[in-house]
Amino acid sequence: MIQFEEMGLDPRIIKGIQELGFEEPSPIQEKIIPHYLQSPGDMVGLAQTGTGKTAAFGLPVLQSIDTDVKVPQVLILSPTRELCVQIAREMELYAKYLPKVDIVSVYGGAAIEPQIRALKKGPQIITATPGRMHDMVRRRKVDLSSIDILVLDEADEMLNMGFQEDLDAILAGTPSTKHTLLFSATMPKEVATIAKKYMTSPVEITVGKKNAGADNVNHIYHMVHARDRYAALKRVMDFHPDIYGIVFCRTRMETKDVAAKLIQDNYSAEALHGDLSQAQRDFVMEKFRTRGVQMLVATDVAARGLDVNHLTHVINYNLPDDTENYTHRSGRTGRAGRSGTSISIIHMKEQGKIRMIEKTIGKKFEKKPVPGGEAICERQLLHYIDRVAETEVDDSQIEGYMSAIHEKLEGLTREELIKHFVSMEFNQLLKYYRETDDLNAVEAPAGREGRDGRQRNKRDNHNEKNIPMTRFHINIGSKKGLSPKDLIAIAVRATGKRNLEVGRIDLLRNFSFVEIDSTQAGSFVQQAKKLTFDGIPVVATESDERPQQKQRFNGDRRGRSGGGGDFRKRNDRKRRR
Numbered sequence: 219m220i221q222f223e224e225m226g227l228d229p230r231i232i233k234g235i236q237e238l239g240f241e242e243p244s245p246i247q248e249k250i251i252p253h254y255l256q257s258p259g260d261m262v263g264l265a266q267t268g269t270g271k272t273a274a275f276g277l278p279v280l281q282s283i284d285t286d287v288k289v290p291q292v293l294i295l296s297p298t299r300e301l302c303v304q305i306a307r308e309m310e311l312y313a314k315y316l317p318k319v320d321i322v323s324v325y326g327g328a329a330i331e332p333q334i335r336a337l338k339k340g341p342q343i344i345t346a347t348p349g350r351m352h353d354m355v356r357r358r359k360v361d362l363s364s365i366d367i368l369v370l371d372e373a374d375e376m377l378n379m380g381f382q383e384d385l386d387a388i389l390a391g392t393p394s395t396k397h398t399l400l401f402s403a404t405m406p407k408e409v410a411t412i413a414k415k416y417m418t419s420p421v422e423i424t425v426g427k428k429n430a431g432a433d434n435v436n437h438i439y440h441m442v443h444a445r446d447r448y449a450a451l452k453r454v455m456d457f458h459p460d461i462y463g464i465v466f467c468r469t470r471m472e473t474k475d476v477a478a479k480l481i482q483d484n485y486s487a488e489a490l491h492g493d494l495s496q497a498q499r500d501f502v503m504e505k506f507r508t509r510g511v512q513m514l515v516a517t518d519v520a521a522r523g524l525d526v527n528h529l530t531h532v533i534n535y536n537l538p539d540d541t542e543n544y545t546h547r548s549g550r551t552g553r554a555g556r557s558g559t560s561i562s563i564i565h566m567k568e569q570g571k572i573r574m575i576e577k578t579i580g581k582k583f584e585k586k587p588v589p590g591g592e593a594i595c596e597r598q599l600l601h602y603i604d605r606v607a608e609t610e611v612d613d614s615q616i617e618g619y620m621s622a623i624h625e626k627l628e629g630l631t632r633e634e635l636i637k638h639f640v641s642m643e644f645n646q647l648l649k650y651y652r653e654t655d656d657l658n659a660v661e662a663p664a665g666r667e668g669r670d671g672r673q674r675n676k677r678d679n680h681n682e683k684n685i686p687m688t689r690f691h692i693n694i695g696s697k698k699g700l701s702p703k704d705l706i707a708i709a710v711r712a713t714g715k716r717n718l719e720v721g722r723i724d725l726l727r728n729f730s731f732v733e734i735d736s737t738q739a740g741s742f743v744q745q746a747k748k749l750t751f752d753g754i755p756v757v758a759t760e761s762d763e764r765p766q767q768k769q770r771f772n773g774d775r776r777g778r779s780g781g782g783g784d785f786r787k788r789n790d791r792k793r794r795r
């Protein structure tokens with residue numbers, strides 16, 4: 219192994235990183251740093267999250283700048299404001315013993331004027347999100363003609379966020395002689411295209427297998443019905459009392475929804491998504507970093523800015539739409555030589571997705587049943603007992619109360635005493651789990667495709683014809699004049715199925731719920747977006763929520779209408795339950 223001292227790095231930089239506890243270079247650092255220092259040029263670095271990519275480009279970048287010259291020499295683009303700030307913060311630490319290096323971060327969602335003022339001072343290094351940087355270029359607030367090095371960090375994620383246009387505009391102002399360093403966890407086609415378009419015969423350095431999942435991550439999935447997702451999540455958390463991890467959701471709304479439910483159900487959880495203010499985000503992230511909260515519920519993009527090690531679990535509340543994102547998610551656990559677990563909660567139709575992810579990561583998933591009530595109770599009990607046994611006892615503090623306590627507990631044997639303590643802690647949990655369903659979705663016998671059943675059904679999501687139904691939250695309610703007929707019309711129009719099976723409808727003031735044939739669920743979500751009601755785009759999100767509401771409309775209708783306009787003629791039965 220090449221040591222930091224043998225790479226040709228400035229001793230002052232080495233002093234800086236030593237202070238951060240960097241003793242040996244990580245594999246990507248070992249390959250990138252000496253290579254760039256000896257033969258500077260375009261490079262592509264592929265390595266998973268948490269492998270030390272920031273220092274891999276940050277150290278050579280610091281070594282290359284001229285601190286006497288006050289013009290931008292290095293531009294580092296990354297997908298989120300958190301990453302911009304994090305990279306700047308990290309590089310300032312590396313540069314602690316160098317003469318003053320000025321690093322400015324430029325990102326959206328914050329006032330632009332202070333950033334413009336900071337740019338005026340001529341920082342040597344700029345870390346930026348593509349959108350805000352493009353804005354600065356457009357407003358002529360920055361001169362990029364002296365850029366020597368361009369870094370594209372988390373290029374795959376930037377592509378997911380559609381930065382192509384911004385990138386073109388930003389790069390137009392940079393000299394063609396600059397070196398471009400591109401970093402990415404994975405190498406999808408789009409990243410390869412970027413490399414080809416913007417780079418000159420780059421040296422490609424890969425650490426680990428391309429697109430491989432981290433080796434010490436176990437991949438597990440539980441198969442449940444869509445509306446049991448939340449219940450399954452709770453079980454996973456109950457089964458792992460010491461869990462410390464991230465629950466990944468697909469949308470902001472789902473993120474908010476899941477976090478709110480967890481908090482209401484007394485779990486230690488917080489939401490992290492793009493709707494939060496910067497201050498709120500900082501607060502949540504700090505709380506998570508310092509373990510003030512066990513579970514973070516987050517979207518892929520929001521979680522990108524997080525640098526947290528030692529996660530025990532990553533939970534995919536919903537699988538990502540993009541297989542590549544699974545790699546990012548699961549790469550957040552199993553770091554620094556520890557093992558981690560990535561748990562996906564899926565429904566029957568998503569097994570194909572699992573197979574696709576298996577191909578991408580080159581590892582097999584293990585299908586496991588959702589932990590049952592009994593197993594959870596046992597785990598929780600033993601965990602509690604362990605904690606009791608490990609609790610430090612400070613005699614001096616409790617001495618004074620002991621005789622009174624003895625007096626009160628006099629009639630109880632040791633056996634009884636234990637039972638009392640355990641019952642006090644566990645009665646509620648035991649009661650909750652005594653009468654619970656098996657949440658596992660069971661595969662149908664051959665020939666009855668799609669007809670999934672479950673072992674003990676209480677409120678089954680099949681309609682009378684035993685067709686599996688999926689329940690959706692719709693962002694529009696009766697306040698906007700929406701009627702059950704309108705909902706059916708929307709579902710029919712979105713799916714393009716005249717004879718669509720529509721199940722229960724719950725119409726509330728500000729939103730509503732509708733159940734439709736599960737096989738149409740995907741196209742419903744996709745196409746509903748293109749429809750509007752009263753000028754509002756229709757947003758359908760899978761949901762297991764069941765409002766306790768007076769106004770209920772029984773479904774099991776067949777949407778017979780064709781174009782969707784004639785639905786009003788039909789005579790819907792309205793039953794009140």
Ligand code: ADP
Nearest residue numbers: 240241242243244266267268269270271272273
């Ligand atoms: P990536 O960008 O690949 O996801 P980071 O650069 O954010 O990874 O590094 C992840 C963590 O590892 C950071 O906390 C960083 O300080 C730490 N780190 C990086 N390189 C080393 C090293 N050589 N020795 C010890 N810790 C390191």
Ligand code: MG
Nearest residue numbers: 268271272371
């Ligand atoms: Mg990084």
